[in-house]
Amino acid sequence: MTSLKFAIAGASGRMGRMLIETVLNTPDAQLVGALDIPGSPYLGQDPAAFLGKNTGIKITADVKEGLKDADFLIDFTRPEGTLAHLEVAKEVGVKMIIGTTGFTEEQKAVLKKTSEKLAIVFAPNMSVGVNATFKLLEVAAKILNQGYDIEIVEAHHKHKVDSPSGTAIGMGEVIAKALGKDLKDCAVYAREGHTGEREAGTIGFATIRGGDIVGDHTVMFCGDGERIEVTHKSASRMSYAQGSVRAGRFLANQTSGLFDMQDVLGLKNLKI
Numbered sequence: 134m135t136s137l138k139f140a141i142a143g144a145s146g147r148m149g150r151m152l153i154e155t156v157l158n159t160p161d162a163q164l165v166g167a168l169d170i171p172g173s174p175y176l177g178q179d180p181a182a183f184l185g186k187n188t189g190i191k192i193t194a195d196v197k198e199g200l201k202d203a204d205f206l207i208d209f210t211r212p213e214g215t216l217a218h219l220e221v222a223k224e225v226g227v228k229m230i231i232g233t234t235g236f237t238e239e240q241k242a243v244l245k246k247t248s249e250k251l252a253i254v255f256a257p258n259m260s261v262g263v264n265a266t267f268k269l270l271e272v273a274a275k276i277l278n279q280g281y282d283i284e285i286v287e288a289h290h291k292h293k294v295d296s297p298s299g300t301a302i303g304m305g306e307v308i309a310k311a312l313g314k315d316l317k318d319c320a321v322y323a324r325e326g327h328t329g330e331r332e333a334g335t336i337g338f339a340t341i342r343g344g345d346i347v348g349d350h351t352v353m354f355c356g357d358g359e360r361i362e363v364t365h366k367s368a369s370r371m372s373y374a375q376g377s378v379r380a381g382r383f384l385a386n387q388t389s390g391l392f393d394m395q396d397v398l399g400l401k402n403l404k405i
Contacts, residue, residue, distance in 0.1 A: 137161055137163065137205065137381045137385065138202060139156050139165065139203060139205050139207055139378075140164075140166030140168065140200050140202075140203035140205070140206045140227070141153055141166070142168045142206060142207065142218055143168070143169065143210040144167035144169050144175065144180045145169050145173055145175040145180075146209075147370065148232075149180075149209070150183055151369075151370040151371060151373070152377060154181075154374070155374035155378060156374075156378060157188070161382075164181070164188055164190060165190065165202040166190065166200055166201070166202060166206075167190055167191075167192045168192070168194065168196060169193070169194060170194060170214070173192070176191075176192055176193065177191050177193075178191065179191065179192075197221055197224075200222060200225055200227045203227050204227065204228065204381075205227065205229070205384060206218060206222050206228075206229050206230070207232070207377045207381075208231050208233055209233055211233065211235070211294075212233055212235050212236045212240050215231055215233040216240060216243060219243070219244070219253075222251065223247050223250065223251050226251070228253065229251065229252075229253045229255075230380045230381060231253060231254065231255040232258070232259050232373060232377065234295055234298065234300075235294070244391060248390055250389055252389050252392070253390070253391050253392065254383065254392045254394070254396070255392070255393060256303075256393045257298070257300045257302065258299065258394070259374075259376035260372040260376050261379070261394075261398065262365055263350070264397075264398055264400060265398075266304075266350075267304065267395065267400075268395075269363055270304055270307050270308055270352055270363055271307050271308070271311045272311075273352075273354060273361065273363060274307070274312055275311050275312075277354045277361065278311075278312055281355060282331060282335075282337075282356075283308060283335075283353070284337040284338075284339065284353045284355065285301050285305055285336065285337065285339070285351070286338075286339045286341070286352075287300065287340055287341065287350045288342070288349040289341070289347075289348055289349075290342070290344060290346050291343055296340045297338045298348065298350070300350055301338060301340075301350055302316070304350060304352055305320055308352070314334075319334055319335050319336050320335070320338065321338065322338050324337070347367040347369060347370060348366075349366045349367070351364040352364075376397075380392075380394065
């Protein structure tokens with residue numbers, strides 16, 4: 134069996150550790166590199182020490198060193214860090230699986246440009262269940278395209294730094310596209326004070342931050358006399374990690390291009 138060789142960015146973080154554990158427990162995957170920020174107290178340590186395991190690998194801040202044996206880099210860090218990693222990955226030919234959120238449009242353009250020479254999976258959420266939910270929302274939006282107000286409510290842990298979540302925005306983009314719109318023209322991200330009646334055709338967002346909530350998303354299609362809700366709740370980051378490994382299997386057969394999890398799962402051409 135050919136082994137998929139992964140390096141993990143943000144190796145000492147919550148998501149990084151979940152990715153490490155998942156790769157180590159996946160038969161066709163191999164952990165070959167681990168990155169962390171300069172000054173991290175975990176530099177020089179084994180990335181699997183928290184599991185009581187010895188992989189023979191050391192966490193490093195030297196990106197080129199961390200990628201020297203890798204086929205893929207999984208990155209769920211911050212936009213600036215991801216773009217720095219991307220530059221090195223392009224140089225050494227390591228394909229990237231990016232779950233980082235909070236990119237500006239200009240930063241997304243960098244990803245797009247780089248993908249002309251490097252295969253990248255970039256998705257606001259790597260969970261298979263969330264991406265199935267995206268497809269369900271596309272279908273629901275096409276059916277409920279008249280007489281329904283759309284609201285997206287998301288909740289995450291208190292440490293999350295961007296809002297709304299990348300997944301919530303992704304849901305809004307899927308719905309807007311299904312309705313023949315551009316999300317930036319119909320999104321409402323904040324309401325306060327005397328706002329007046331709700332404007333028809335908009336997509337509203339509400340954000341909750343607290344405790345250790347991994348990630349909850351609910352889309353409400355609110356009509357007169359009824360309400361349809363589509364909800365996905367994450368109890369663990371494991372689903373994100375498993376989806377990332379699945380993305381690696383997909384990228385193994387790609388030489389360049391910018392893909393998302395809908396591509397990985399073959400959902401774009403699925404007719405429902």
